Amino acid sequence: MASMEKECAGLIDKSKAVVRESFGKFKLDDLAITWTGGKDSTLALWIIRQVCQEDKIKVPKVMTIDEFDTFDEIHDFMDRYATEWKLDLTWMRNNDVIKAAGGKLNNIVKVKDLNERNQAELKRIDYKEDTFPFEAESYTGNHLMKTVMFNMYIEQYGVKAIFQGLRRDEQNARAEDDYFEKKEAAHLIPEHVRIKPILHFTERDLWNTYQVFKIPYCILYEKGYRSLGAKTTSAIAAPGVPAWEQDLEHTTERAGRRQDKEKMMKRLRGLGYM
């Protein structure tokens, strides 16, 4: 146990060094933190907050994206710690898309019902159809609900650099992927730097760290979820088995898509007596 504690402390020190380097490179007002309520961004936020407490500086502003199709448990968790940790938290939500979808998931959205910005965004990703289904994590949904909101936040708040909770092992990114990634300005994308202080953590390291430092997490991880995204795209990996007790080394982290009602109806019919 003692060696695990030491190991986790070492990983955190490495992250803290990245955070401190960021505070040296950027003004506090030019920095922001992304937070989803998931295990990765919560760890990153917790570490940044530690540095701020140690160095007696204010925690940078925090942004989160409400992709509409969300778990209540995540909202509750974020509300609680936004208050407890006194965060300056901004919720970003693409209300134009939600309105065009009539406020209901899976409804068909007509592209012409969207505002100019969202239409331009669809053009940017080369989407040529007249309609798309409103799903948070489809190609179009993901772009409009998340990527666009992220870029708009950076633009509106004049952010120069933003902390993200990405991990190298999760994203299968290049091994040399850097803690600081500069994004050049492009059409509809403002120039900014992405800072990834927990890049070196593996999923196992992460849960060990949560355990050793008693870092709070969303209750869904206790129920068997291993990865949290939109509600309809996050499935329980092992029912009733906390994420950290699962076989992290031999199974994949990204959960499969939850089955839709149509698939279930097909199974009901398959049972022969519908």
Next chain:
Amino acid sequence: MFGLYGNNRGLTPFVDSLKDRSMVFTRSQSAGPYTQASFPAILCSGYYLDYGKPEGLAPQRPIISEVLQKAGIYTAGFHSNPYCSSVLGWDRGWDVFYDSLDDDLEDERLSYVRGHTINAKVVQWLSSYVKKKDRAPFFLWIHYMDVHEPYMPERSYIDMVDPGIKISQDEMYTLFEDTLLKRDVSDPARVALLKRLYDVHVREVDSYVQSLFKSLADLDILDSSTVIITSDHGDEFNEHGGLSHDDKLYSELIDVPLLIYGAGSNGVCSKLVSSLDIPPTILHLFGLEPAASFQGRSLLPVGAYVEKGAFGEAIDNKSVKGGDINKDVYFCREGDLKLIYRADPDRWELYDLKDDPGELHDIAQSSKETGRLQSRLKPRIKRWIK
């Protein structure tokens, strides 16, 4: 099907071996001939049509999981029956609930995951749960779907009980589509083959139960556990002119096995009992007070159980004149007498199971008991329409 009930095909060697440490009920009645009609009894101690005909579980109907969870019991349910799934409201009150909806199936033709997958999920959870310090007592519900059409057992189980079956799984599926799905009983050889495949599935589930018991033993919790084994309904193989399980209420669909292992009360009980009695029995085993919404009574201690007859009901979707209807069927059993009412065509049947276990000789017109049993059943007919 069980050896302990006199079947000599050797389909349930493991469950039979539990006999000495179990209370075996020889006359247990399901409250309905298919999942939607029977599970309200097994898990809610109520009848299918108590709340009319809602799609899925009526929101006001409490499930045993909710009652137990409120009492501080940890509740876990693992199954693969779409009719008991979260989409139809059955996920209430479970701390852990697995209904396989989010999983891809080994074979989509099956519509469910096989029992070994259910067991793997259960063991994964249990291994984690038993390690918890100060863990609450738990209630675990497992439902294996394997003894269910399309009857496509795996070769390993066929070889255990009926190696003479040589057809492939694709051929089994064709048999299901051409014969069972069409309820075509014209060829006795095909009906017999379907029954043999069904029997193989019974053997398969026996081995799943065995493997579950082994896991409980490995985790060192078998000796402190009580296990109730039952079924939601049977299947017909032309006993009354049909196949599978539709809306009939004869014994091949309604007589179900029921045994309680490890409760310290062993023997054979021939009282007429119902699936409805299972939830109150569970409360009794946890030392909890009876729940007001439960209509059954605890099976234990068996000496205190007073027979009050058994009831059941279903919806008949096929008119005798052809076309779709939505009429109800009901039964009431008292001792060896069973009265059945079909709203279409408004008809009563009475059978004396002692002389006529196959329910082939309707004595409703001649028996002196018909009127009395009708008076018991009539208040139940369309009772939700006031």
